[in-house]
Amino acid sequence: MSLLEVKDVNKSFGGLAALSNINLSVDEGTVHAIIGPNGAGKSTLLNVMIGLIEADSGTVEFDGRSLSNVSPHDIIQRGIARVFQTPQIFPELSLRENVAIAGLARRDGKFKMNALQSPRRTAEVYDAAEDLLEDMGLKDLVHEEAQHLSRGDKRRLELAICLAAEPRLLLLDEPTAGMSRHDTNQTIDLLKKLAERGTTKVVIEHDMHVVFSLAERISVLAQGQIIADGAPDEVRGDPKVEEAYLGGAHL
Numbered sequence: 058m059s060l061l062e063v064k065d066v067n068k069s070f071g072g073l074a075a076l077s078n079i080n081l082s083v084d085e086g087t088v089h090a091i092i093g094p095n096g097a098g099k100s101t102l103l104n105v106m107i108g109l110i111e112a113d114s115g116t117v118e119f120d121g122r123s124l125s126n127v128s129p130h131d132i133i134q135r136g137i138a139r140v141f142q143t144p145q146i147f148p149e150l151s152l153r154e155n156v157a158i159a160g161l162a163r164r165d166g167k168f169k170m171n172a173l174q175s176p177r178r179t180a181e182v183y184d185a186a187e188d189l190l191e192d193m194g195l196k197d198l199v200h201e202e203a204q205h206l207s208r209g210d211k212r213r214l215e216l217a218i219c220l221a222a223e224p225r226l227l228l229l230d231e232p233t234a235g236m237s238r239h240d241t242n243q244t245i246d247l248l249k250k251l252a253e254r255g256t257t258k259v260v261i262e263h264d265m266h267v268v269f270s271l272a273e274r275i276s277v278l279a280q281g282q283i284i285a286d287g288a289p290d291e292v293r294g295d296p297k298v299e300e301a302y303l304g305g306a307h308l
């Protein structure tokens with residue numbers, strides 16, 4: 058079943074068509090990668106999906122309901138979370154406070170810092186935060202200030218923050234950008250583990266190792282258009298993709 062449907066979406070910046078007639082369907086429970094060369098329109102598409110950029114025309118539907126005119130906050134409430142290229146964390150708070158705040162925001166419908174001081178909620182929320190951090194391999198760091206984390210651990214924290222919101226759809230914008238091969242492989246393992254939670258994922262990624270390790274379906278953007286869409290093996294062998302994406306090199 059399709060969880061997210063992008064239908065006939067167009068977006069121009071001035072005279073530049075960043076997205077042209079984009080149609081894309083993300084099936085529930087799958088990992089769907091969006092790849093393409095620099096400037097292909099990947100971030101614009103992700104921003105349209107999450108309501109940060111309004112399309113000139115076309116629609117995005119999540120679980121059968123249009124996301125038009127829905128605020129980014131309400132989009133999160135509906136069950137969509139985005140992992141940004143730069144981790145969005147509170148640097149001076151501990152890891153578990155960072156994750157607990159996200160859990161409370163999900164539960165209460167809006168950010169309520171003073172809810173952290175309510176004893177009844179605190180234990181419950183902190184327990185859930187610690188469980189998530191343990192899943193992310195950050196158990197020993199729950200009391201550390203987030204600002205002291207390594208880059209790889211920050212990415213893991215940010216994933217925990219996103220998951221605390223219990224999203225049905227997770228949008229990941231270059232989750233392994235800037236990571237060492239070791240951290241990249243750990244992140245791949247982590248994302249595979251997340252698949253067991255049934256969270257549907259859309260991943261923008263430059264690293265082909267990551268894409269082909271994770272994705273069940275790949276859409277290829279070039280110059281604002283989808284030039285290929287299918288299973289990894291279909292996309293890998295597509296001459297249009299090799300030409301557009303890597304100037305004729307083999308994927």
Ligand SMILES: Nc1ncnc2c1ncn2[C@@H]1O[C@H](COP(=O)(O)OP(=O)(O)OP(=O)(O)O)[C@@H](O)[C@H]1O
Nearest residue numbers: 070071073075093094095096097098099100101102
């Ligand atoms: N706010 C904006 N104003 C003007 N032009 C923009 C804006 N955002 C994106 N563009 C242009 O739209 C096109 C698509 O950009 P986009 O960032 O979506 O590509 P991308 O595939 O994510 O690229 P990259 O892989 O380099 O991040 C580019 O030509 C870019 O310069």
